[in-house]
Amino acid sequence: MKDAPMYIPTYEDMLAAHDRIRPHIRRTPVLTSDHLDDLTGAKLFFKCENLQEPGAFKVRGASNAVFGLDEDQARLGVATHSSGNHALCLSYAAGRRGIPCNVVMPKTAPQAKKDAVRRYGGQVTECEPSTSSREEVFARVQQETGGEFVHPYNDPRVIAGQGTCSKELMEQTEGLDIVTAPIGGGGMISGTCLTLSTLAPEVQIIAAEPEQADDAMRSFKAGHIIADDAPETIADGLKVPLKDLTWHFVSNHVSDILTASEEEIVEAMKITWKYLRIVMEPSCAVPLAVILKNRERFAGKRVGVVVTGGNVDLDRLPWMAG
């Protein structure tokens, strides 16, 4: 069976998404730190998506998908596979609409994440931590429930939702030269591209990636998607590969992809906790790590930094590791 032609979400889709999800998300604050500005030589504006109720920007795309369903489909609910914030956020959005949400999660996913999905009313089905098991279990769950599949990032509704974040960032700041965000599957970056390519095409979009999971950077340089099998990085939200839809945005609108080492990521995470005084995931620290590492590139610039999520295990902070 041939895939349907890919639908590329438009700026109007993003505007419609914002109207649709506004009652269900927070307009998160933009925080600044004179001290971090001094350290980097740049003027940084942190868009704090970790302060969304379920703790991640993914509530935007998930809410857009959930609240965009017609009544017939909504009755059957939604379904996805994810070990991370997309599972939480889709459950949260489905819970707000009062419809079923089925999530396939690997047995090895953190208990705290499974608990959060259930707290929001989602149903967890466990699979083995392999792609084949996940696909098999997910196909069965979807067949049994009829739930609408909402991919964590390779979905036009999700990307249109994520694009609302940089729309708000542009409303909350003035004269940005650069927006930077972490890149994993590319959902946030694609939403950023979608919005800024129309709203503010003069703003550079720089993606930040862990050295140890640098498939997006290598894809960007090679001109086609390179997917790694099982990269290992402390930035656990960024292990997944680009897909066709996110590759479209990355290849067309991203100015550059820069990388940072594990050590640089942990250091950037710690100084953000210390000076910005927010709780955020290792993934969110990759942009600051990249800014600190490429001072000449960012100094003197006004830089928007998307802080993507804040669901961390407070008993296992990376600088505590013995």
Add this chain to the structure above:
Amino acid sequence: MKDAPMYIPTYEDMLAAHDRIRPHIRRTPVLTSDHLDDLTGAKLFFKCENLQEPGAFKVRGASNAVFGLDEDQARLGVATHSSGNHALCLSYAAGRRGIPCNVVMPKTAPQAKKDAVRRYGGQVTECEPSTSSREEVFARVQQETGGEFVHPYNDPRVIAGQGTCSKELMEQTEGLDIVTAPIGGGGMISGTCLTLSTLAPEVQIIAAEPEQADDAMRSFKAGHIIADDAPETIADGLKVPLKDLTWHFVSNHVSDILTASEEEIVEAMKITWKYLRIVMEPSCAVPLAVILKNRERFAGKRVGVVVTGGNVDLDRLPWMAG
């Protein structure tokens, strides 16, 4: 020598303070959490003073004192004794005005706090960790420098400055029933009393105190100041006693003082980090601990909670203690 009669700052002093300090402080955001609301049965509004640049509400009172000095006094600078956030914040404010700041700190004060004072341009003079040494060293420093003494809390300029926090909180929220804040020396609570007794006298003011440093609660019940010698609590900002000026506000305007155990404070701190996703000091967790412990008192109410500061040692978090 007889003390001068005590000057009680007025609502107009608070308004003047706000105009004076506005360029030097942040209008900090008010954050909410549906999950913490569910846990407490109340509707909570967290005024995040930990997000001030130097990380504490004390920048308000310190800035009011510093920017209120006339030119002659300003040339000689300011001086104080403090092992905590007041030292940081006074140095920060003095640095912004470009005037000297001398701080007497006990040798035993955390190195990170001394470093922060110096980073802001303050001059640290160390004393022994005793009241007699502190007073002796401070008298010498003040005589040598001529710096204007700015007490951490028993100072009308400082209290008027702290009062600007609840003014903003009232502007940022609607229909509050209660405002709660931690109490140590009583600076924040006094500022809250100063502002709300005029602006919103129907709002109850409830102070929150560690059981292990409950001198304010006992003073409140006894009707006169009781000062303990050296209370020990993880809420290290709250060890100091009330003084005449803060006692004036506490005894006249506070509805109640409630206490929480060390264990309850640490638990409340951890759930705030987890669900509100901010970095805050143990002292700031006392109000939430008190709300969780006295559910019947707060359930169904709209409650403003002042998050007082966010300068913590990330290598020594209390739930990590072995």
